Amino acid sequence: MWARELAVSAPGKVILHGEHAVVLLGKVALAVALDLRTFLRLRPGAEGRLSVALPGVGVRRSWDTPGLRALRGRITGKGRAVEPLPRGTDFDESKPPSVEQLDALREFAGIAAGASAPESLATLAFLYMCLAISAKYGDVPSLDILVWSELPTGAGLGSSAAYAVCLAAALLMVCGAISCPLREGESTARWTEEELALINSWAFRGEQVIHGNPSGVDNAVGTWGRVPTLRILLTNTKVPRSTKVLVAGVKEKILKFPAIMNPVLDSIDAISQECQSVLEAMPANPSPEHYPVLEEFFDINQHHLNVLGVGHPSLDRLCQVTASHCLHSKLTGAGGGGCGITLLPPDTSPQAVEAAKQDLCACGFECWETKIGAPGVTLHSCSSLSAQVLHALARS
Incomplete structure (x- = not known):
């Protein structure tokens, strides 16, 4: 026992x-x-x-x-x-x-x-x-x-x-x-x-x-x-979505427009691999100069995901709000609502983080300051x- x-x-x-x-x-x-x-x-x-x-x-x-x-x-x-x-x-x-x-x-x-x-x-x-x-x-x-x-x-x-x-x-x-x-x-x-x-x-x-x-x-x-460990804002738009439905929608687009959609998926794959290389090269406590390329990856991939049809007005709003504070965001997971993540470079001031959180909460979202890498x-x-x-x- x-x-x-x-x-x-x-x-x-x-x-x-x-x-x-x-x-x-x-x-x-x-x-x-x-x-x-x-x-x-x-x-x-x-x-x-x-x-x-x-x-x-x-x-x-x-x-x-x-x-x-x-x-x-x-x-x-x-x-x-x-x-x-x-x-x-x-x-x-x-x-x-x-x-x-x-x-x-x-x-x-x-x-x-x-x-x-x-x-x-x-x-x-x-x-x-x-x-x-x-x-x-x-x-x-x-x-x-x-x-x-x-x-x-x-x-x-x-x-x-x-x-x-x-x-x-x-x-x-x-x-x-x-x-x-x-x-x-x-x-x-x-x-x-x-x-x-x-x-x-x-x-x-x-x-x-x-x-x-x-x-x-x-x-x-x-x-x-x-x-490694990176600081982020994690935001839940509280918009429910069905992963099964979203995946089916992307599959339908691929079947309908293969010459257009397959290169988008190839580009997403390239971003994943390039980002992995960057993360592997970063030290345990990365400095601000490591972040610009990660932020560009976020921006490019968010546009790709919208092309796939898995964006949502709530996620667009999330990206707009954080961009107004010079921060970069993307959806995470299936899309269609759900959650988004925002990179917080080490030189981001506590005041900027708090202002972004307040603006996101004012949209009806739920927001946490946390880390990836655990x-x-x-x-x-x-x-x-x-x-x-x-x-x-x-x-x-």
């Missing part, structure tokens, strides 16, 4: 360059870790109970572990339903979730077929990962799990992947598939490369439960993180978490 109270965190992500080009033509996508994180606190639970609380999406569920073992036995068809299954069942990190498995989980959790609300998908992913990981590595654990996030949901910032990465790390650790690297007296620790690869594999399966056919970029960023999945002692995180977890 698990006997420690610990926390796991994973970062969100932003796409600097390569939106849509990566999905449709397999081009380079330059994804970086965002220094806004999801936190998962795990505690020993009441014997025979597994509980999860996701207050951000309104989920509070609890199940008895014998019932979960019975469900696992019915899904795999192995062992008696009331007993723990042997190691090495049908669940495997190399296999995607099957339709039959997910249908059985929906029936058990009372989730309607086709339900796509965040609370339904988060619950479904939790049940799948818990049963799959425990089936391969150990018994269904008695745990009390609480998840809180600094990331808004549905904004293209990798919130579901950060959740899946935290969940994979916690369950794999509790079931003994990976170590607990945090020693007494330490505040944080990370896993070995081999263990991170296993975390990433299971997190990808969780992403498949939620998204169906994800690229794997988001969970990889959440697992390993990305550098460590991947990390294990924490609960006492080492910031006062903000501790307060949020306690309040949840």
